[in-house]
Amino acid sequence: MRDAVGFGVFATEGTAPRVGFRVGDGILDLSAGGLSAGGLGDVFAVPSLDPFLALGRSAWEEALERIDALVSGGAEVVPLAEATVHLPFTVGDYVDFYSSLEHATNLGRLFRPDAEPLLPNWRHLPVGYHGRAGTVVVSGTPVVRPCGQTRPPGAEAPVFGPTRRLDLELELGFVVGVGSERGVPVPTAAFREHVFGVVLVNDWSARDIQAWEYQPLGPFLGKSFATSISAWVTPLALLESRIVPAPPQDPEPLPYLRVEGDWGLDVELEVEIARTVVSRTNARGLYWTMPQQLAHATVNGASIRTGDLFASGTISGSERGSEGSLIELTRNGEHPIGLGDGTTRTFLEDGDEVVLRGRAGDVRLGEVRGTVLPARFPGSAE
Amino acid sequence: MRDAVGFGVFATEGTAPRVGFRVGDGILDLSAGGLSAGGLGDVFAVPSLDPFLALGRSAWEEALERIDALVSGGAEVVPLAEATVHLPFTVGDYVDFYSSLEHATNLGRLFRPDAEPLLPNWRHLPVGYHGRAGTVVVSGTPVVRPCGQTRPPGAEAPVFGPTRRLDLELELGFVVGVGSERGVPVPTAAFREHVFGVVLVNDWSARDIQAWEYQPLGPFLGKSFATSISAWVTPLALLESRIVPAPPQDPEPLPYLRVEGDWGLDVELEVEIARTVVSRTNARGLYWTMPQQLAHATVNGASIRTGDLFASGTISGSERGSEGSLIELTRNGEHPIGLGDGTTRTFLEDGDEVVLRGRAGDVRLGEVRGTVLPARFPGSAE
Numbered sequence: 001m002r003d004a005v006g007f008g009v010f011a012t013e014g015t016a017p018r019v020g021f022r023v024g025d026g027i028l029d030l031s032a033g034g035l036s037a038g039g040l041g042d043v044f045a046v047p048s049l050d051p052f053l054a055l056g057r058s059a060w061e062e063a064l065e066r067i068d069a070l071v072s073g074g075a076e077v078v079p080l081a082e083a084t085v086h087l088p089f090t091v092g093d094y095v096d097f098y099s100s101l102e103h104a105t106n107l108g109r110l111f112r113p114d115a116e117p118l119l120p121n122w123r124h125l126p127v128g129y130h131g132r133a134g135t136v137v138v139s140g141t142p143v144v145r146p147c148g149q150t151r152p153p154g155a156e157a158p159v160f161g162p163t164r165r166l167d168l169e170l171e172l173g174f175v176v177g178v179g180s181e182r183g184v185p186v187p188t189a190a191f192r193e194h195v196f197g198v199v200l201v202n203d204w205s206a207r208d209i210q211a212w213e214y215q216p217l218g219p220f221l222g223k224s225f226a227t228s229i230s231a232w233v234t235p236l237a238l239l240e241s242r243i244v245p246a247p248p249q250d251p252e253p254l255p256y257l258r259v260e261g262d263w264g265l266d267v268e269l270e271v272e273i274a275r276t277v278v279s280r281t282n283a284r285g286l287y288w289t290m291p292q293q294l295a296h297a298t299v300n301g302a303s304i305r306t307g308d309l310f311a312s313g314t315i316s317g318s319e320r321g322s323e324g325s326l327i328e329l330t331r332n333g334e335h336p337i338g339l340g341d342g343t344t345r346t347f348l349e350d351g352d353e354v355v356l357r358g359r360a361g362d363v364r365l366g367e368v369r370g371t372v373l374p375a376r377f378p379g380s381a382e
Numbered sequence: 383m384r385d386a387v388g389f390g391v392f393a394t395e396g397t398a399p400r401v402g403f404r405v406g407d408g409i410l411d412l413s414a415g416g417l418s419a420g421g422l423g424d425v426f427a428v429p430s431l432d433p434f435l436a437l438g439r440s441a442w443e444e445a446l447e448r449i450d451a452l453v454s455g456g457a458e459v460v461p462l463a464e465a466t467v468h469l470p471f472t473v474g475d476y477v478d479f480y481s482s483l484e485h486a487t488n489l490g491r492l493f494r495p496d497a498e499p500l501l502p503n504w505r506h507l508p509v510g511y512h513g514r515a516g517t518v519v520v521s522g523t524p525v526v527r528p529c530g531q532t533r534p535p536g537a538e539a540p541v542f543g544p545t546r547r548l549d550l551e552l553e554l555g556f557v558v559g560v561g562s563e564r565g566v567p568v569p570t571a572a573f574r575e576h577v578f579g580v581v582l583v584n585d586w587s588a589r590d591i592q593a594w595e596y597q598p599l600g601p602f603l604g605k606s607f608a609t610s611i612s613a614w615v616t617p618l619a620l621l622e623s624r625i626v627p628a629p630p631q632d633p634e635p636l637p638y639l640r641v642e643g644d645w646g647l648d649v650e651l652e653v654e655i656a657r658t659v660v661s662r663t664n665a666r667g668l669y670w671t672m673p674q675q676l677a678h679a680t681v682n683g684a685s686i687r688t689g690d691l692f693a694s695g696t697i698s699g700s701e702r703g704s705e706g707s708l709i710e711l712t713r714n715g716e717h718p719i720g721l722g723d724g725t726t727r728t729f730l731e732d733g734d735e736v737v738l739r740g741r742a743g744d745v746r747l748g749e750v751r752g753t754v755l756p757a758r759f760p761g762s763a764e
Contacts, residue, residue, distance in 0.1 A: 093516045098599060111598070119597050124540050125531055129599040130512035130606070134475045134687050135564060144565045146682035149507055149636065158506050160636045182517060182608070183526040183758065209682065215501050216493070217480060217511040218600020224512070225682040226564070254531065254542045300528035300591065300607040301758075305516050376565065376683075 001068055005364050006197060006234035009047055010083040017047035017086050021067050022232045022366070026077030028070060030063075049089040049233065053177040053196050054306045060177065060196060064237055085231035087138040088199075089175060092305040094136055094227065095297060096171070096203060096313060097128040099288035101247070103316040106328045111211065123251060126288035126296050128313075131203070132224035136309065139231045139368045143204055145350060145375040146225040150208035162375030163206035165333065166348040170271050170324030170356055171201040172283050173311035174290050175233055182303035188259045191291035194304065197235040200269075200356045200368045201311045202228040207327055207347070229309070230366030242266040242360040246289050253292070256299050263289035267365065269315060271324065272355040273348070276340040279329060281315055281322040283358075350374045383450055387746050388579060388616035391429055392465040399429035399468050403449050404614045404748070408459030410452060412445075431471040431615065435559040435578050436688045442559065442578060446619055467613035469520040470581075471557060474687040476518055476609065477679060478553070478585060478695060479510040481670035483629070485698040488710045493593065505633060508670035508678050510695075513585070514606035518691065521613045521750045525586055527732060527757040528607040532590035544757030545588035547715065548730040552653050552706030552738055553583040554665050555693035556672050557615055564685040570641045573673035576686065579617040582651075582738045582750045583693045584610040589709055589729070611691070612748030624648040624742040628671050635674070638681050645671035649747065651697060653706065654737040655730070658722040661711060663697055663704040665740075732756045 005022035007030075020027040030044035040063060043052040052063070098104050101118075104127075108117030121127065137143075145166055149158040177196035180186050186194055203223060210222025246264035264284040271279040293310055314324040323329045326347050329337055336344035348354065352372050358365030387404035389412075402409040412426035422445060425433040434445070480486050483500075486509075490499030503509060519525075527548055531540040559578035562568050568576055585605060592604025628646035646666040653661040675692055696706040705711045708729050711719055718726035730736065734754045740747030 093514055095602075108598075120533075121531075121540075121594055121597070125595060127595070127599055128602055130514055130602070132475055132512055132684055133515065134690065135684050137564075144683050147567075148682045149503075151502075157633065158503075158636070160638060182519075185529075206682070212503055213507060213509065214598070214600075215503070216490075216596070216600070217509055218596075218598070220477075220509075220511050221679070221682040221684070224679075224684040251539065254540070256542060297603070297606075300530045300588070300603040301526050302514060302517050302603070302606040308516065 001071055001238070002362050003364055004238055004362070005366050006232035007049055007052070008088045008232040008366065009049065009086040010078070011086070012078060012082050019044040019046065019049060019052065020078070022080065023071055023077065025080040027080060027083055028067060028075055028077050047086060050306055053089060053175070056178050057193055060235060061237060064235060085138055085140065087136070088231060088233055090307045091133040091136045092176070092308040094131040094133040094309045095128050096131045096311045097126050097288065097293050098313040099126055099286045099293065100313055100316050101287040102285070102318050103314040103324065103328065106316060106323065110327060110332045124253065126293045128293070128297065129218045131227060135224055136227045136229060139228055139366065139370070141228060142371045142373045143226045143228070144373045146206050146209065146221070147375055147377060148206060148209040148221050149212055151212045158212060163208055164347065165207035166372060167205045167207050167326045168271065168348065168354045169203040169205055169314040170269060170279065171203050171311045171314060172265070172267065173199050173201040173229065173309050175199060176304045176306060176308040179305040180298060180303050183301040185301065186294055186298040186304065188257070188291035188295045191294055192236060195236060195290070195294065197233045198239070198365070199230040199233050200358050200365050202354060202356055202368045202370060203311060204228065228368050228370045230368050232366030234363060234365050238363050239265060239360055244284050247285060247287055249287065256295055257292050259289060259291050263291055267358050267360045270357050272357070273345060274339050274341065274352050278337055279321060279323055281317040281324060283312070283315055285317055286312055286315060348372050383453055383620070384744050385746055386620055386744070387748050388614035389431055389434070390470045390614040390748065391431065391468040392460070393468070394460060394464050401426040401428065401431060401434065402460065404462065405453055405459065407462040409462060409465055410449060410457060410459050429468060432688055435471060435557070438560050439575055442617060443619060446617060467520055467522065469518070470613060470615055472689045473515040473518045474558070474690040476513040476515040476691045477510050478513045478693045479508050479670065479675050480695040481508055481668045481675065482695055482698050483669040484667070484700050485696040485706065485710065488698060488705065492709060492714045506635065508675045510675070510679065511600045513609060517606055518609045518611055521610055521748065521752070523610060524753045524755045525608045525610070526755045528588050528591065528603070529757055530588060530591040530603050531594055533594045540594060545590055546729065547589035548754060549587045549589050549708045550653065550730065550736045551585035551587055551696040552651060552661065552663070553585055553693045553696060554647070554649065555581050555583040555611065555691050557581060558686045558688060558690040561687040562680060562685050565683040567683065568676055568680045568686065570639070570673035570677045573676055574618060577618060577672070577676065579615040580621070580747070581612040581615050582740050582747050584736060584738055584750045584752060585693060586610065610750050610752045612750050614748030616745060616747050620745050621647060621742055626666050629667060629669055631669065638677055639674045641671060641673050645673055649740045649742045651738070651740050654739070655727060656721050656723065656734050660719055661703060661705055663699040663706060665694070665697055667699055668694055668697060730754050
């Protein structure tokens with residue numbers, strides 16, 4: 001399907017939110033017409049992908065076949081410009097990995113300048129942590145600059161105020177359709193039975209808040225104010241032709257992390273700030289693959305649910321201009337980057353719009369947009 | 383109300399799960415009788431506290447007044463022994479703090495023996511992180527010993543297998559009733575408007591998995607396999623007479639973390655393993671208080687939802703026998719503790735039942751029970 005994007009939830013003026021499939025700049029209304037017949041039931045006449053996600057792989061494939069036929073047949077679509085979009089699914093748990101070797105190395109150098117950048121566990125397991133599911137927002141939602149504690153260089157005590165180092169993180173996330181039972185791991189070979197598709201993710205980060213708070217239990221308020229995802233979930237089935245070898249892994253991982261076949265994903269990615277593309281990279285460079293991430297996250301018996309979101313961690317390449325965050329692009333703020341309007345950036349400024357885009361051959365991933373709004377001090381809004 | 387415990391979800395044979403209030407070893411069925419009249423509607427005739435939690439403080443108070451009258455009037459109750467209990471509410475996000483000075487100091491010494499045990503941020507903010515909401519289970523649910531990667535002492539590479547250092551963590555959690563808007567912090571003074579009540583929490587931990595994985599992003603699989611909570615949520619309103627001064631804080635925290643009045647909670651706690659009480663402590667010793675935890679978690683604009691669970695972190699006192707985890711009680715497994723049956727423990731063994739109990743004067747907190755089941759290797763279940 002040329003320019004297929006994926007499934008999402010939309011509404012037009014005066015109508016209720018419902019499930020649609022975006023192709024190019026049009027939305028096929030799946031709650032109308034022939035889609036709700038057969039095994040699919042009424043899963044599209046609701047304001048969430050949740051019931052459809054829970055149906056499983058054969059229903060996902062059936063829906064895609066019918067959509068393909070409708071699109072080929074020239075079915076009428078709703079112009080994207082006339083629609084508002086909603087968060088496409090209820091986010092269960094949100095896990096964020098750290099799967100790019102280049103990103104982990106870059107950040108290790110910045111956060112722990114006196115030590116080996118890559119910690120001893122990094123090549124043995126996909127390092128990850130839980131983020132805040134309740135603040136995952138849909139593309140287009142503005143992001144208020146967060147306040148918090150930071151410790152200025154050389155100071156003894158922390159100060160309170162708006163972050164001065166607001167960053168973006170370019171990530172690719174996968175969305176669980178079919179859950180699993182607690183106590184039973186999901187092996188790498190079962191990935192396609194559980195996972196429906198992918199979204200682009202902007203894991204907004206306040207670097208100064210993060211640096212002060214993150215030891216020993218990891219990032220918390222430096223990340224929890226907002227995480228933006230695409231309005232459209234691209235089914236894995238549309239990306240099959242873009243599956244390529246992932247980078248070689250050395251040492252060979254433990255058996256539960258081994259994968260049959262290739263699981264790199266050839267998705268071209270770009271980051272735009274205030275209408276200037278500041279980074280171009282590709283998801284195929286990620287060291288840890290999606291089936292490995294899911295197998296790892298469940299090997300202890302942790303169960304998964306419909307709507308669980310697992311993000312890759314920042315996707316950075318090895319060349320200048322392929323880093324997926326400003327802290328890397330600007331070398332910790334020391335080398336500002338230039339924008340098309342003649343201004344420069346170290347970190348994000350109020351009013352900046354960030355857009356993440358992805359393309360995998362004929363398929364487009366839903367973009368992720370978000371504009372930074374000025375901080376509101378506690379109490380100032382009253 | 384003598385021996386009041388709190389609100390939960392129960393069923394008896396052949397009946398649907400519904401909301402009840404436990405007093406002693408009886409359950410008042412709130413879906414029957416006069417409770418659903420008035421402003422409370424039908425919030426009790428459902429298998430979850432969620433709708434009741436969302437109603438807010440005046441409805442919570444109204445319900446408690448009516449329950450008090452019914453109990454005083456000798457209303458009939460369902461014997462606890464005839465009921466099965468369910469997870470009382472839908473867990474939104476689960477946050478775990480690290481609020482006991484004694485616990486943070488003890489663990490710092492064990493995990494980072496060559497450094498200052500307390501990190502520089504600890505006395506300035508309530509350190510916390512997100513746990514896995516989808517694996518929070520109700521008291522009585524067995525816990526399968528998790529498998530995972532660990533690195534044996536002196537080894538270069540990790541190995542895979544069941545944890546050898548399965549631990550419990552004695553914690554007190556608070557449950558959000560009324561959510562907040564994204565972008566707007568919840569000040570310490572608004573705590574009672576948002577928070578409904580408390581539960582005991584056992585944050586099961588696999589110490590060997592945790593030690594290998596947790597840097598730099600914090601605990602993940604060492605905790606995510608299961609977290610057990612009470613079946614009964616004790617309303618804050620029942621604990622008012624047990625509010626006492628918390629330990630002094632030095633240095634004085636930043637203004638957003640300052641609290642009017644006292645917020646220590648005088649709740650006597652105990653941990654039992656295989657029918658032997660191995661630890662006795664009190665929640666009043668926690669350094670960071672609940673309103674400070676909530677104010678901190680939202681100061682960056684992160685929103686909260688009905689059902690969000692915030693746990694204290696392990697509650698340890700300063701004396702021997704008052705530590706809330708085995709890693710502390712046994713000094714990292716080097717000093718086994720004796721049980722009543724003549725056996726000893728360093729960490730938990732298969733078949734061990736762990737029970738957490740709490741009492742605050744006339745009020746009992748719902749106990750948290752869980753029995754350790756043997757590990758299942760991936761594939762062995764097929």
